Amino acid sequence: AVENSHPEFRVFLSADPSNGIPIGILERSIKLTNEPPQGMLANLRRSFALFSKEDFEDRDAKVKSILFALCHFHALMLERKKFGPMGFNMKYPFSAGDLRDSAQVLYNYLEGSSSVKIPWDDLRYIFGDIMYGGHVVDDWDRIMCSKYLLYFMRDELLDEIEMIPYADGKLSWPSPQPGPHEKYIEHIETMPSESPLFFGMHPNAEINFRTVQCDATFEMLQALSGGGAGAAGDDENAQSPMAIAEQICGEILEEVQEKKFATDDVSRSMSEEEKGPYQFVFLQECEYMNGLVYEMVRGLQELQLGFKGELTMSEVMEDLANCLFAEKLPMWWVKLGFASTRPLKSWRVNLQERCVQLDDWINDPLNIPKVVDISKLFNPQSFLTAIKQLCCQNQGLELDKLQVYTEVTKKEPKQVEAISKDGAFCSGMWLEGARWDATVNSLEDSRPKEMFVPMPVINCKAGMQTDKVDKNQYICPTYCVPIRRPYYVFPAQLRTKVVADKWVLAGVAMILDIGI
Numbered sequence: 001a002v003e004n005s006h007p008e009f010r011v012f013l014s015a016d017p018s019n020g021i022p023i024g025i026l027e028r029s030i031k032l033t034n035e036p037p038q039g040m041l042a043n044l045r046r047s048f049a050l051f052s053k054e055d056f057e058d059r060d061a062k063v064k065s066i067l068f069a070l071c072h073f074h075a076l077m078l079e080r081k082k083f084g085p086m087g088f089n090m091k092y093p094f095s096a097g098d099l100r101d102s103a104q105v106l107y108n109y110l111e112g113s114s115s116v117k118i119p120w121d122d123l124r125y126i127f128g129d130i131m132y133g134g135h136v137v138d139d140w141d142r143i144m145c146s147k148y149l150l151y152f153m154r155d156e157l158l159d160e161i162e163m164i165p166y167a168d169g170k171l172s173w174p175s176p177q178p179g180p181h182e183k184y185i186e187h188i189e190t191m192p193s194e195s196p197l198f199f200g201m202h203p204n205a206e207i208n209f210r211t212v213q214c215d216a217t218f219e220m221l222q223a224l225s226g227g228g229a230g231a232a233g234d235d236e237n238a239q240s241p242m243a244i245a246e247q248i249c250g251e252i253l254e255e256v257q258e259k260k261f262a263t264d265d266v267s268r269s270m271s272e273e274e275k276g277p278y279q280f281v282f283l284q285e286c287e288y289m290n291g292l293v294y295e296m297v298r299g300l301q302e303l304q305l306g307f308k309g310e311l312t313m314s315e316v317m318e319d320l321a322n323c324l325f326a327e328k329l330p331m332w333w334v335k336l337g338f339a340s341t342r343p344l345k346s347w348r349v350n351l352q353e354r355c356v357q358l359d360d361w362i363n364d365p366l367n368i369p370k371v372v373d374i375s376k377l378f379n380p381q382s383f384l385t386a387i388k389q390l391c392c393q394n395q396g397l398e399l400d401k402l403q404v405y406t407e408v409t410k411k412e413p414k415q416v417e418a419i420s421k422d423g424a425f426c427s428g429m430w431l432e433g434a435r436w437d438a439t440v441n442s443l444e445d446s447r448p449k450e451m452f453v454p455m456p457v458i459n460c461k462a463g464m465q466t467d468k469v470d471k472n473q474y475i476c477p478t479y480c481v482p483i484r485r486p487y488y489v490f491p492a493q494l495r496t497k498v499v500a501d502k503w504v505l506a507g508v509a510m511i512l513d514i515g516i
Contacts, residue, residue, distance in 0.1 A: 012029075038079075039079065039194055040075055040076070040079050040191065040194050040198050041188070041191050041194065043074075043075035043078050043079050044071060044072060044075040044188055044191065045188060046096075047071040047072075047074045047075050047096075047099055048068070048071045048184065048185070048188060050071075050096055050099060050100060050103075051067065051103065053181045056181045056184075057180065057181055059107075059111075060110065060111070061158075061178035062110060062118065062158055062178075063106060063107065063110050063111070064178050064179075064184070065157055065158050065175065065176075065178055066106055066110075066118075066123075066153070066157065067103060067106065068175065068176060068184055069152045069153065069157055069163075069175065070099065070102055070103060070106065070127070071099065072152070072163055073127075073148055073149065073152055074094070074098070074099045074102075076148060076198070076199060077092075077094050077132060077145070077148075078094055079199075080199050082209055083196070083199070083201065083205050083208070083209050083507065084208070084209060084212055084483075085482060085483050085484040085485070085507075086201065086205055086208060086209075086432070086433060086507035086509075087199070087507065088138070088141050088144075089138040089140055089141050089484050089485035090136075090137055090138050090141065090485060092135040092136060092137075092141075093135060094132060094135060098131050098132055098135075101131055102126070102127050102131045102132075105123075105126050105127075105131070106123065109122065109123065118155070118158075120153050120154060120155075123149075123153055124146065124149045124150065124153050127149055127153070128142075128145050128146045128148075128149045129142070129146075132145055133145060133146075138485055140477050143504060144504055144505065144507075147501045147504045147505055148165070148200075148505065150501065151165045151501065151505075157175060158178075160174050160175055160177065161174070161175050162174060162175075163175050164197055164198055164200075165200040165502075165505055166200050166498075166499075166501070166502040166505065166506075167197045167200075170197055171192055171195055171197045171198075172192075173190070173191060173192055199505065200502065200505025200506055201433070201505065201506050201507060202433060202434070202445060202446045202506055203448070204433075204446050204448065204449065204450065204451055205433070205506075205507070207449065207451065208451060241321075241322075241325040242307070242321060242325075244324075244325050245303075245321040245322070245324040245325040246304075246307045246321075248324045248325070248344075249300050249303050249304055249307070249321075249324055250304070252296065252300055252324075252348060253297065253300045253301065253304070255348060255351075255352065256293050256296050256297060256351070257297055259289070259293045259355055260290060260293070261286035261287075261289060261290055261358060261362060262362075263283050263286045263287055263290065266283065266286075266362060266365050267283060269365070270365060270366065274366055276386075276390065276393075277385075277386035277387075277389040277390050277393075278368045278383075278386050278390070278424075279365060279366070280386070281377075281382050281383050281386045282358070282361045282365070282368070284379070284382065285358060285377055285378055285379070286358055286362070288336075288338075288378040288379070289354065289355065289358060289378070291336050292333065292336045292337050295332050295333065295336050296333060299316075299317075299320055299330070299332065300320075302317060303317050303320050303321060306321075319331070323344070324344065327343045327344040327345060328343070328344060329344060329347060337378075338354070338377075338378045338480075338513075339480040339481050339487045339513070340481060340513055340515070341481045341482060341483060341513075341515045342513070342515045346515065346516075350376075350513070353376055354376040354377075357369065357372075357373055357376045367419070368419065368424065370416050370417070370418060370419050370425060371413040371416050371425045371426070371427050371457055372424055372425070372426050372427070373413075373426075373427050373428040374426045374427075374428050374429070374489075374512060375427075375428030375429065375480075375512035375513050376428060380480065380489050380512060381489055381490065383424070383426075384404050384460060384489070384490055387404060387423055387424055387460055387461065387462050388402045388403075388404065388462040390462075391461075391462035391463075392462075397464070401464060401465055402462045402463065402464060402465065403462070403463065403464075403465045403491075404460050404461070404462060404490055405460070405461055405462070405463045405493060406458050406459070406460055406492040406493050406494070407458065407459040407461070408436065408441065408455065408456060408458050408459075408494065408495070409425075409456055409457045409458065409459055410438050410441070410456055411456055411457045412456060412457065413425075413427045413457055415457075416457055420459050420461070422459075422461045423459050423460050423461025423462065424459075424460055424461075425457050425458070425459055425460075426457070426458050426459075426460050427455075427457050427458070428512055428513075429454075429455040429458060429478065429492075429510045429511070429512060430452040430453060430454055430455065430510065430511045430512075430514045431443075431452065431453045431454075431455055431508070431509075431510055431511075432451065432452055432482065432507075432508065432509055432510070432511050432514075433446065433503070433506045433507045433508035433509065434446055434453075434503060434506060434508045435447060435450065435453040436453060436455055436456070436494070438456060440497070441495055442494075442495040442496055442497050443474060443494055443495070443496045443497075443498075443503060443508070452511065452514045452516075455510065458492070470493075471499075471500070472495060472496060472497070473493050473494065473495060473496065473500065474493075474494045474495075474496045474500040474503045474504075474508070475491045475492075475493060475500070476491065476492045476493070476494045476503070476508060476509060476510055477491055477492075477509045477510070478490050478491070478492050478509065478510040478511075478512070479509055479510070479511055479512070480511075480512050480513060481511065481512070481513050481514075481515070482511050482514060482515065484509065484511075489512065492510055
């Protein structure tokens with residue numbers, strides 16, 4: 001022990017929650033935590049405070065301007081996490097060390113350099129692909145990170161630029177003029193009240209993350225109150241949780257018991273020449289549905305016997321009953337089912353709609369529907385791959401050199417009269433973070449309180465991959481559900497009248513099943 005300290009004194013330092021410390025010791029201990037600041041202003045203050053006044057004053061005016069922009073970028077990266085999947089597809093451990101190391105690289109590059117021209121490309125690469133990019137795993141997050149740096153790290157920064165990207169005059173906060181340390185601190189305090197516009201996002205993004213916060217709070221309250229089961233005793237007519245679960249069990253069994261797709265018969269009814277990529281996809285979809293329905297019927301029939309007392313209630317059966325009462329999906333249904341964030345009641349409706357689409361195909365297996373709702377497929381990527389395979393067969397091209405191109409039509413599914421000649425008409429896509437203006441056929445800013453916007457029918461067709469960048473096109477990531485990663489589907493091409501970087505920073509994506 002150190003001199004003058006108590007021989008029994010112990011200190012435990014941890015960066016992660018630990019189950020190894022006895023509860024009794026934890027209750028008697030003094031606990032110290034260092035919470036990260038919340039809000040852009042607090043984050044920017046803390047970022048700028050990492051650099052001492054003496055060190056800052058010694059720097060060149062160019063270095064000061066770039067260092068301030070770097071602090072602002074660091075604050076954006078830390079605070080953007082609160083927007084969930086719209087902010088980042090994954091959570092990254094950005095820290096003050098990333099900012100310090102980036103600043104050191106900046107000093108090494110510019111201090112003592114006789115070159116008048118600042119190596120922006122080098123700085124952007126080191127900051128975006130090494131220092132911060134070293135944490136970033138998801139490709140779309142990496143693109144977003146690089147677009148921030150492309151906006152801030154440019155020659156205009158040395159004069160004056162708008163620190164709020166692509167706000168179009170809705171909110172303004174210019175960069176400070178080079179000056180002493182106090183001037184920068186004063187400028188930080190003039191920051192406008194926080195808004196998603198700081199991140200290049202639409203104000204609707206705040207509605208989304210506040211809703212998620214409320215949902216998490218109420219879920220916690222419900223868990224603490226025992227899931228609402230205690231309230232049943234207050235009313236004599238109220239059903240017990242098990243009675244409600246038994247009722248739901250019977251309803252679901254009635255809905256799915258007769259669902260069975262005769263895939264073997266359909267497969268035998270077609271010759272090998274008639275079986276094309278689309279037929280294999282739909283046969284596979286029917287097999288997936290059969291597997292899910294079989295597990296549902298088996299588990300629910302077992303549970304019914306348990307309710308009647310003919311079978312001993314196992315832990316698995318109890319979990320199933322609890323899920324039915326809480327309107328949640330049982331574990332095995334999630335494993336065998338399709339990607340979804342819906343509660344059980346909405347999920348059941350969605351399941352019926354998926355079965356209807358498969359029924360339509362089973363009745364005419366040689367032809368795909370005129371418009372395929374890809375949001376109602378277990379594996380939408382397989383259908384898009386089938387489009388490329390058909391192109392390979394027809395044009396003799398290599399599959400790995402093809403990609404899917406999208407062409408947004410002005411039609412709704414009911415207005416389509418025939419199948420696409422050079423691809424497939426697809427529906428079931430919703431736009432998040434922006435809206436689609438059918439009159440001008442391009443992306444526009446969302447309307448207030450409009451979180452998701454349905455897309456018209458999209459013609460998906462295959463074509464050769466190209467490195468050519470179209471300035472009037474935004475490459476829009478498409479995901480199965482609003483939580484985005486790991487349910488990525490494909491990149492869609494959407495027309496835009498403004499610079500595409502605006503939609504990258506806004507977190508614009510297409511979602512197949514929004515859970516409504």
